[in-house]
Amino acid sequence: MSNNTKIFKLQGKVQHYTWGGMDFIPALLHLSNPEKKPFAEYWMGAHDNVPSEVELPDGSLQPLNAFIKQDAAALLGPAVHQRFGRLPYLFKVLDVKDMLSIQVHPTKKAAESAFAAENMKGTPLNAPNRNYKDDNHKPELMLALSDFWLLHGFKSPQALVTILMQTPELQFLVPVFDNENYHALYERVMTMDQQEVDERLRPLLDRIVPLYEKGFLDRSQEDFWAARAAKTFCEPNRLDRGIFSIYLFNLLNLKPGEAIFQDAGIPHAYLEGQNMELMANSDNVLRGGLTNKYIDVPELMHHTKFEAVIPNILTGTSGAVTGETAFPTPAADFELRRLVLKSGSTVSLTASTAEIFFVYEGAVKAKAGSTEISLGKGETMLATAGASFELQISQDAVLFRATVPQ
Numbered sequence: 001m002s003n004n005t006k007i008f009k010l011q012g013k014v015q016h017y018t019w020g021g022m023d024f025i026p027a028l029l030h031l032s033n034p035e036k037k038p039f040a041e042y043w044m045g046a047h048d049n050v051p052s053e054v055e056l057p058d059g060s061l062q063p064l065n066a067f068i069k070q071d072a073a074a075l076l077g078p079a080v081h082q083r084f085g086r087l088p089y090l091f092k093v094l095d096v097k098d099m100l101s102i103q104v105h106p107t108k109k110a111a112e113s114a115f116a117a118e119n120m121k122g123t124p125l126n127a128p129n130r131n132y133k134d135d136n137h138k139p140e141l142m143l144a145l146s147d148f149w150l151l152h153g154f155k156s157p158q159a160l161v162t163i164l165m166q167t168p169e170l171q172f173l174v175p176v177f178d179n180e181n182y183h184a185l186y187e188r189v190m191t192m193d194q195q196e197v198d199e200r201l202r203p204l205l206d207r208i209v210p211l212y213e214k215g216f217l218d219r220s221q222e223d224f225w226a227a228r229a230a231k232t233f234c235e236p237n238r239l240d241r242g243i244f245s246i247y248l249f250n251l252l253n254l255k256p257g258e259a260i261f262q263d264a265g266i267p268h269a270y271l272e273g274q275n276m277e278l279m280a281n282s283d284n285v286l287r288g289g290l291t292n293k294y295i296d297v298p299e300l301m302h303h304t305k306f307e308a309v310i311p312n313i314l315t316g317t318s319g320a321v322t323g324e325t326a327f328p329t330p331a332a333d334f335e336l337r338r339l340v341l342k343s344g345s346t347v348s349l350t351a352s353t354a355e356i357f358f359v360y361e362g363a364v365k366a367k368a369g370s371t372e373i374s375l376g377k378g379e380t381m382l383a384t385a386g387a388s389f390e391l392q393i394s395q396d397a398v399l400f401r402a403t404v405p406q
């Protein structure tokens with residue numbers, strides 16, 4: 001590789017988790033899917049388990065984690081290198097067909113000590129009961145590419161009491177929430193024995209599943225998602241206690257272009273739709289239902305923030321470049337930007353660290369010195385720290401840019 005090459009084509013990796021859709025990501029990436037496999041996520045980043053690949057000028061491919069390690073200070077820039085020592089973010093496209101598990105992510109400090117503790121205990125990294133895959137926090141920002149539905153944080157006290165009162169089978173929880181005690185309420189539903197879960201949820205599901213099947217419920221109703229969850233996850237005599245949570249959390253509908261940030265401790269679950277996701281480079285997930293995977297209730301309770309969350313839907317702020325919108329968050333690990341660029345225009349950009357550009361629509365040509373890269377819909381580019389380059393827009397384009405706040 002010539003030392004002054006600073007922009008590269010990048011190839012991400014598809015994750016075929018069972019909840020993924022079969023059409024959206026294949027169409028975006030120009031892949032055929034004759035076997036009708038689920039295409040859940042497309043990862044762009046340097047995660048050690050699933051690194052993207054860098055196309056070098058000689059045409060060979062190198063994993064992005066190894067590529068960065070060769071000269072991390074130069075490729076990441078001194079500030080990011082000093083603070084993180086690695087590419088701090090992971091960039092994804094998601095296509096959520098079936099809802100994902102309810103989850104909470106730990107703080108950085110908690111992840112460091114809990115990861116070390118699990119290592120001390122000798123729990124293998126890939127064990128099903130292993131909570132911590134790495135020592136990092138995992139704040140996440142998502143931007144909706146379609147109508148997107150998710151659960152996000154506990155409802156306000158008033159909204160919570162209203163939905164419990166309106167749902168006869170859940171009225172028994174109203175006194176548990178006395179004095180707005182979110183902890184007591186959540187502990188009650190997460191620790192009741194399975195027999196009681198089945199007894200409490202069965203009459204609810206017997207009432208709402210037929211309504212769901214006849215198309216009488218709509219997505220703005222908790223009942224819709226509870227019925228869908230029952231059909232997706234539940235074994236006949238083992239109803240998923242995550243169904244309670246659908247009523248406890250804010251049910252949100254984001255429109256395309258709207259974004260939301262999930263900080264440590266905020267319970268959340270993606271229900272349906274497509275999005276761009278940018279997060280700290282971590283895989284630390286504590287699950288709370290809507291899943292057949294391992295649930296560690298005490299650990300989940302320990303990391304959950306028991307307070308009402310007023311959802312803060314982000315529409316972005318104007319960036320430094322014409323057509324650029326930034327979506328800043330409190331996380332120091334990443335910043336998402338969107339570029340909406342007209343055919344025939346040219347913009348000049350400088351990468352402050354190793355940045356990833358994903359072409360969601362249109363076509364562009366990137367030029368840095370004598371290097372030229374043509375990128376169409378679904379293609380990805382890496383620009384290393386200090387890269388100054390032009391983007392020439394050959395067809396009206398929407399790009400997403402992953403960087404780190406200055």
Ligand SMILES: [Zn+2]
Nearest residue numbers: 103105140262
């Ligand atoms: Zn999450």
